[in-house]
């Protein structure tokens with residue numbers, strides 16, 4: 001039974017063409033939105049409309065199509081920036097969170113990190129917020145250290161404080177964990193890191209789709225997120241940077257459109273953010289991301305968050321009935337985003353995901369690109385059910401039934 005909720009889930013589901021399909025003859029129960037979310041028709045239409053009506057390159061041509069494409073691309077930048085409370089000129093379109101952290105690694109790190117510097121990240125990070133810093137530390141002969149975790153899957157503040165005493169050059173952490181769901185107090189951590197003189201990088205890949213984000217209040221130096229996890233297309237995301245820092249940094253890629261003037265022996269750079277958008281940009285998908293932001297805005301992010309807290313609360317109650325169900329991360333739904341990682345007895349997560357797939361239920365199994373966190377949890381892998389605006393209690397009920405069935409097969 002669907003409860004009366006602030007979001008009209010049946011109406012929302014009708015907006016997502018893929019949710020009308022069946023998998024193995026069953027209703028698709030999509031619980032893998034943390035990997036990538038589904039897309040509403042408005043997003044698909046916005047992309048198709050660009051290619052059908054005004055496909056053209058941006059920032060170059062003075063003809064009508066070129067001007068329409070440029071206007072749509074820049075309007076999308078303004079919408080996406082405003083959605084996270086940032087000025088449009090500080091938002092660089094990138095392929096996604098991974099490209100954003102790598103941009104910081106090269107364009108900021110190469111210039112500002114010196115041998116002997118300390119870089120800090122945490123034990124709950126996605127590999128995209130670990131590996132770029134390992135590479136940077138290696139190339140600069142800097143050191144990388146990790147903030148530890150409390151047993152409940154929250155960040156250990158005393159570990160962060162201890163590392164801040166060593167005056168790190170960079171502090172990078174996730175706003176929401178893609179495994180534990182933990183929501184970190186980004187404003188507090190950034191202010192602590194800033195007082196220690198560090199530049200802050202926040203991975204917002206799992207935050208922007210799920211909670212209202214206001215970068216004005218968080219006050220970080222860099223904030224990264226991916227369009228495809230927030231109902232938008234793949235291949236587009238954003239790096240929001242402090243404008244002065246973006247101006248001081250070196251370019252990331254060299255080529256067309258990122259320059260002001262090119263001479264034989266040197267070049268000068270276009271204004272920020274264009275300095276970081278070399279070559280032909282991903283026009284169609286940036287317009288699609290603008291449509292996703294319109295869609296989320298029309299639902300209202302406080303309502304989206306409220307819906308997910310209710311769903312997490314319901315799921316915690318229902319899934320506790322399943323024998324062998326072991327969840328990871330904070331127990332309090334208010335402290336986490338719509339992600340539930342768990343194991344079922346000693347059933348391998350891949351076997352579980354295969355059994356659930358036969359029921360039309362899509363979950364993720366594996367290390368979730370967070371191997372250091374898996375080691376900390378003492379497991380090789382977990383199963384993960386993750387929510388978005390189209391999920392409701394009936395999806396949780398289906399998951400519970402699927403888990404009961406798997407438990408019976410494996411004799412739990």
Ligand SMILES: Cc1ncc(COP(=O)(O)O)c(C=O)c1O
Pocket residue numbers: 034035095096097098099126128129174176177178203205206226369
């Ligand atoms: C917390 C977190 N950070 C970063 C990423 C990387 O995002 P992308 O693959 O879109 O670059 C993900 C994707 O799963 C994620 O969940």
